[in-house]
Amino acid sequence: MCGIIGVENNENAAVLVSAGLLNLQHRGEESAGITISGKEKMKTFKTMGLVSTLFNEDILINKLPGTAAIGHVRYTTSSKSSLLNAQPFQISCIHGNLAVVHNGNITNFHQLRKELLKKGSIFNHTSDTEILLHYIAMSKGNLSSIVANSLKKLEGAFSIIILKDKTLIGVRDKNGYRPLVLGKIGNSYIIASESCAIEALSGKYVRDIAPGEIIIIENGQIRKSFFYGKSKKQNTCIFEQVYFSRPDSVMFSKTVRKARLKMGEYLAEQMRGIKADIVMPVPNSGYFAALGFSRYSNIIFENGFIRNYYVGRSFIKPSQSLRDLTVKLKLLPIKEVVSGKEIIVIDDSIVRGTTSKRLIDVLKRTGAKKIHFAFSCPPIISPCYYGIDTPSKEHLIAANNSTERIKKYLGVDSLTFLRLDNLIKACAPESRKENLFCCSCFNGKYPTKVPKKIYKEIV
Numbered sequence: 001m002c003g004i005i006g007v008e009n010n011e012n013a014a015v016l017v018s019a020g021l022l023n024l025q026h027r028g029e030e031s032a033g034i035t036i037s038g039k040e041k042m043k044t045f046k047t048m049g050l051v052s053t054l055f056n057e058d059i060l061i062n063k064l065p066g067t068a069a070i071g072h073v074r075y076t077t078s079s080k081s082s083l084l085n086a087q088p089f090q091i092s093c094i095h096g097n098l099a100v101v102h103n104g105n106i107t108n109f110h111q112l113r114k115e116l117l118k119k120g121s122i123f124n125h126t127s128d129t130e131i132l133l134h135y136i137a138m139s140k141g142n143l144s145s146i147v148a149n150s151l152k153k154l155e156g157a158f159s160i161i162i163l164k165d166k167t168l169i170g171v172r173d174k175n176g177y178r179p180l181v182l183g184k185i186g187n188s189y190i191i192a193s194e195s196c197a198i199e200a201l202s203g204k205y206v207r208d209i210a211p212g213e214i215i216i217i218e219n220g221q222i223r224k225s226f227f228y229g230k231s232k233k234q235n236t237c238i239f240e241q242v243y244f245s246r247p248d249s250v251m252f253s254k255t256v257r258k259a260r261l262k263m264g265e266y267l268a269e270q271m272r273g274i275k276a277d278i279v280m281p282v283p284n285s286g287y288f289a290a291l292g293f294s295r296y297s298n299i300i301f302e303n304g305f306i307r308n309y310y311v312g313r314s315f316i317k318p319s320q321s322l323r324d325l326t327v328k329l330k331l332l333p334i335k336e337v338v339s340g341k342e343i344i345v346i347d348d349s350i351v352r353g354t355t356s357k358r359l360i361d362v363l364k365r366t367g368a369k370k371i372h373f374a375f376s377c378p379p380i381i382s383p384c385y386y387g388i389d390t391p392s393k394e395h396l397i398a399a400n401n402s403t404e405r406i407k408k409y410l411g412v413d414s415l416t417f418l419r420l421d422n423l424i425k426a427c428a429p430e431s432r433k434e435n436l437f438c439c440s441c442f443n444g445k446y447p448t449k450v451p452k453k454i455y456k457e458i459v
């Protein structure tokens with residue numbers, strides 16, 4: 001998972017992109033970067049860590065003059081977490097200077113890389129994104145045909161923004177796995193992973209970029225919009241609405257907040273009959289589901305955890321040891337809220353189970369009388385190949401254990417997962433009834449051919 005943003009036709013392009021990245025920080029904390037062009041020669045700045053590490057007054061005002069910019073925040077799924085693999089990737093080729101930012105996972109990357117190596121290509125990074133740049137550099141024709149022909153070779157998940165001089169190109173893979181939206185601010189267009197980044201800049205969300213669409217924007221005008229391919233069915237990642245996207249972002253014409261409230265309502269319906277004194281969320285992604293649960297069930301909503309906001313999100317840390325440390329420092333129960341109470345705790349999902357186990361242990365030590373644990377999605381039983389770092393099957397607790405066994409391991413009084421049909425209903429657009437979502441990690445049915453194993457790093 002990563003966050004991407006691009007702005008064109010704006011004297012403040014660098015400032016807007018950096019502010020937009022701050023509002024996409026929840027999508028990745030490992031590295032941040034920006035490329036700017038339009039006035040001087042194209043320039044790229046990158047850093048490991050948070051967006052705030054990269055941008056200071058000197059960089060934004062003195063070093064980044066230009067009218068078009070793209071930016072990226074990274075969370076590693078398919079290659080090493082390093083400055084070398086931080087994006088944007090900028091190249092100089094026969095078509096001039098180009099930069100690219102990518103959110104997703106190119107599933108046929110290893111096969112394409114082998115083919116390109118045989119033809120003499122040289123790779124500078126270990127990231128799948130570099131593949132696209134190779135194809136662009138080798139293609140002939142006008143800009144739209146170069147991009148379309150290059151994309152046709154790629155399989156998997158990719159929302160991409162390309163910057164070429166003053167031109168911004170937005171691309172979404174034909175399954176539409178990862179979100180990508182179009183917005184406007186004055187006479188400039190913005191493309192971003194989520195609408196929250198556009199609205200934070202006082203811009204206006206215009207629409208989603210459609211699966212398979214390529215949109216070319218220049219001088220405040222949409223120069224061209226067309227499709228490089230179409231899939232039989234849209235397969236947008238349903239986990240975006242469960243966990244990754246920010247609650248104020250719009251997906252399928254409604255906010256993620258509304259979808260999460262609905263998840264909570266459906267959970268409450270599934271758990272009718274369970275009595276409790278309070279319902280409380282695991283912050284932050286369990287918040288709106290717990291609120292929806294409370295409204296539906298009339299069980300009092302309480303914030304039972306204090307979250308330390310100076311510690312990053314546990315799921316998106318690159319290693320287990322860092323994840324464990326993060327969890328320990330991040331959430332502390334409030335004794336007067338939980339002690340002596342029968343509580344319903346709502347979290348978004350269970351992956352390895354270690355975070356949930358620790359939370360339950362700490363709630364018990366704080367004096368909770370009974371704990372009913374509920375998740376606002378079904379058990380994750382299969383890995384994700386489309387840009388989310390769910391581990392391989394052997395590390396997924398729900399792939400190897402029944403609900404009853406997980407309940408025993410966690411030591412809770414009841415354990416409930418939101419049913420998949422209820423999750424789909426909660427996330428679906430009001431106007432359309434068909435299933436527009438990828439649900440592969442919950443049902444093991446993948447919309448595309450997937451690699452035999454999850455590649456973490458190229459050696």
Ligand code: SF4
Nearest residue numbers: 237239384438440441
């Ligand atoms: S497999 Fe799961 S996490 Fe991955 S894209 Fe599909 S729904 Fe999202």
